[in-house]
Amino acid sequence: MIHESDEALAERLATAAGVILLSLQASGEFEGKALGNAGDARANAMLMHELRTARPDDAILSEEEKDSVTRCSFSRVWVVDPLDGTREYSEGRSDWAVHVALAVDGVPTVGAVALPGLGLTLTSGAPKPLAPANVPPKMLVSRTRPAAEAVFVAEKMGAELLGMGSAGAKAMAVVRGEADIYLHTGGQYEWDNCAPAAVAAAAGLHVSRVDGSPLVYNCANPYLPDLLICRKEFAAEALRLAAEFVAAE
Template sequence: MVEAMTDTTADARLAAEIAAAAGELLLTLRVAEQGTVGGRELGRRGDHAANVFILDRLATDRPGDAVLSEESVDDPDRVGADRVWIVDPLDGSKEYGMPGRVDWAVHIALWESGRGLTAGAVAQPAVGAVYATHDVPVADHDDTRRLRIVISGSRPPAFLAAVAREVDADLVPMGSAGAKAMAVVRGDADAYVHAGGQWEWDSAAPVAVAQAAGLFCARIDGSPLEYNRPHPYLPDLVICRPDRADILMDAIAAHAPVSTDAPAVAMVRAYLRAVLTHDASHVRLAVDAWSVENGQRTGESGAEIRDRLERRDRGRSPRRIRDLTFREHPGAVVARYLLDVVAGGEPSTVSVTEHFTVPGAEIRSIVAIVEPHRKNS
């Protein structure tokens, strides 16, 4: 038992050391690129640089361990590994690319077979903080103020307004899952609730640290948070002070939807959201992904498809997706919907059927048929 504790502490210290160093790298890059690039491009550069650094360190210090990273191709062999590091090199890349924002983080967690999350660290470089499982203090919450629930600033769950009214809480938007979870760890907030879709790397390190701080952590339906699964989609979570868990979970059960998207459907939904928002940061595309529209090749790589999603076409501007339905097949999803667009200054509607090949944790191909909607004729 002593040896296991010693090993776990060493892993936690390593996670904290690497997360802190990656954070310093990100701060340096942010300053160096100031005035040159910003926004999504700065976030991409930060993601890439931090990922390379973290993978190099893990390969050196824990050469026999597997890694699941947001910025790397998923290796299915990790599912059978005894030890897997789950990494988000830059959580909150959107906020990182915005001057003055501090709500972004570096996540590094260790999952072990039969034990679950055993070590982890969350660095918040912009505020000079690193939280790790081996020395995180027990959270101290203020009972004299109203409950504070931190939520996604861009994708807040619709049901939380009703939950907040029921438990008499304020909803506080914030970027980065790590920043939100650490707000609860510090006692600045009482709970963090998310149901808009996430991946294992979004929550693994925050959950590891929150559990070490004595906080309640679960899915929104109360089931355990499980990691290193074949598909790393983990759409929702609750992190909260344990003495408020029952009342909060009861309110969520009364107002939250009873089901969530299957992983492949959630990936397609993220793609369709990017069609409207021109923000493809949450879209998982294989490096060699390709796309076709009405028999014409429109993308030869994941990077090209992502660039097309984020490019604003003045000739045809998508405005709204309506009547969306999904049909899931083994390794594939078919989406059918109506797309309201403005083309040449005139509004119109097209009917879209898209076939997505999703064999694992990435979209491999997209074949679309786009036709004028019958009501336009």
């Protein structure tokens, strides 16, 4: 039997979860918040079953599972968000995602981000060349609550603000060339950004915390409040301006 690589496993499972979510959405069985809850549960059940079967010796951190710090004793941990952007999914929008990632010794090593509403799955195993930068640069922010820090940085850089839903959708918009900078300071967890970070890093983008330090995964507390994913030519200025905003507060 041919062993399935970590990259292929992540891509297969993220895509399959997307199929489940699209089918549920189309069924009309649920609406609104109930649709999001059902989608989270069904996608998570499949992902947990498949990961435990395919990688029984690895740990798993999922938004939809009860967490245990025993995972911190594992070198390899799968970090999963079965439905990133529940609100957007429930509203029938396309800016939601499925995240399946593998962190090895705290490093986001393998990632797949499915964008089922767009029929795409982007992976760390098959990065595509980056498109040319947008002129002026485009900066992604929450469509409902843009962070003051991101707005400040965008104004200083002369960047155009682009509102979008889930973290995965925003990060992949940078990978796909629709935008250039994703600066987030509003609070996230490891499952919100591990797969996007892995895919973005493999594509050749800058990936870090907003203070420039590395993103570290499989921590006892999975809260990971901020990140910067952007084209490398914008990284130094974005980090400098973010620090300037913090110093002025």
